[in-house]
Amino acid sequence: MNRINALFQKKKKDILSIYFTAGHPKLNQTAVIIKELEASGVDLIEVGMPFSDPVADGLVIQQSSAKALENGMTVNLLFEQLESIRKEVSIPLILMGYYNPIMQYGVERFIEKCSNIGIDGVIIPDLPLFEYKLHYKEIFDKHNIKCIFLVGPDTTDERVREIDNSSDSFIYVVSSSATTGIKTGFSDSQISYFARIAAFKLKNPILIGFGISDNSTYSKACEYANGAIIGSAFVKAVSADPNVHTSVTKFISAIKGK
């Protein structure tokens, strides 16, 4: 069974997913960060593939991506770094990145490679559902790689249902109409939006992301969803402290309030 499905079967609450940009702050820390995250009790990891033009991202992830590219990160190198990752960790792993670099690598070749290495899912924020269903769903299904889609506050009920029907992993609920790392804390209208999504009783579990940076926003998100995703706040934390072990441990225990 795909590790993402196995995770959600086993655990229904307080799932913590962490995003980091591969190649940032240092080029060759990808495997180390993954191992530390698993050891610190995180449930799911999103490995960001840097892109020169990340339009859905705020300043923190833009800067981490620029730094990673400057350090020399490429899709090929990332796959090299992850080649034997399955000998070291069992946590579900997701690759997250924009469509163009994946398209240049070749979508089928990319998905095959993910499957060989033991990657479980892919998030491509600028790949429309329509294009995915038309061209790529078969490829993803053949290799048992999950494609994870986002919904936002403006996503219509009908489209939320369509995304749910086309998914078989989890739904990434974007907390506000904003780029990553912009807003912190939740307003009343965000809370009622979370409640609206929760009330759908979707077949897929849901994780809330964007704007989650501390124990209070994490706990609040977990009240309305199966868990939460943290990106920018973690990226900031690992750039501030060169010691991966202490920065990860400190950050995760602060999020969990332990």
Add this chain to the structure above:
Amino acid sequence: MKYQVDERGYYGNFGGAYIPELLFKNIETLKDNYLKIIESDSFQKEYKRLLQQYVGRPTPLYPAKRLSEKYNTNIFLKREDLTHTGAHKINNTIGQILIAKALGKTRIIAETGAGQHGVATATVCALMGMECVVYMGKIDVERQMPNVRKMQMLGAKVEPVISGSMTLKDATNEAIRDWINNAENTFYIIGSVVGPHPYPDMVARLQSVISEEIKVQLKELTGKDKPDYIIACVGGGSNAAGAYYHFVEDESVKLISVEAAGHGVDSGESAATTVLGKVGVIHSSKTLLMQTDDGQIIEPYSISAGLDYPGIGPFHAHLFETKRATVLNATDKEALTAAFMLTKLEGIIPALESSHALAALEKIKFQKDDVVVVSLSGRGDKDMETYLKYIDTYK
């Protein structure tokens, strides 16, 4: 209609809308409404009135006598340089701001490179009394200060962009980010035939007034229904799209698109996208773009700030792939030579962008009775600093 956009938003293999989910509703709304709005009587009436009374249309189709003698053919210049704000850009911004109003939007954002589209947007925002924010790469802000001041005087807020290479592509990224963060009240006026569907088609339709006028004017001047050649420069490609629009389905009209070769296509400093680019996705559109093997977008180079865009509009990628258009390129030097030549022969100082189209006159063997239309997309005021730098070399 071989060369028009299809119902999925594609020109052949190019186009589409590779947008993050957070923009989906906004783009859907625009897609569902833009044709209805553009084709409505109230829009047409107001758009045409403003083009005539405010922009100064129709712009002349000028038979360039001395230029024609030089090339031993019949050259006509479509004088977009004579519009209010000095380039074809305003045809589009007038149209888009009317569409924004029809959709109930209250805030306008735009990207700009050299500042021409920024000025054209700030101008129509002043005209309509709407809030305006223009994103401009920090490097462009510094090298195009007169346009920055114009935008500010017109009441726009100019936001210097410090991400990426701090030029046009990054300004576009930042405008898209603003749009994601303010989707409810904000309309994004894109300056070229680029971006997600329906932008390329919408902008082409708004610029199509150029070829609509050429058709009428050419008939009056020559008795002919169509030219043998239309020559236009292509960065994103909006003036070319407008100049080609009503002739594109008639394959007897030769379309010549001219890209900026910078220091030469093999020099590593160029913006000749069809030569150096590969199919990819930039600013939500599948098209030809300059990129590394790893799919990272490359910052192009041209002496002309309006042509140094790493992609081309999907319409032009389609015309290139189907060989409907012939794509040539002109180096910085060739463009400068053409600019000084036109100034000397006809007393018209062209924009550096338009000078690339003029440079192509050297590269084509015309017949004596050919009718050649060159899109003179803008005037050279904004480029005086560059021209003065080279005046001793080229005059």
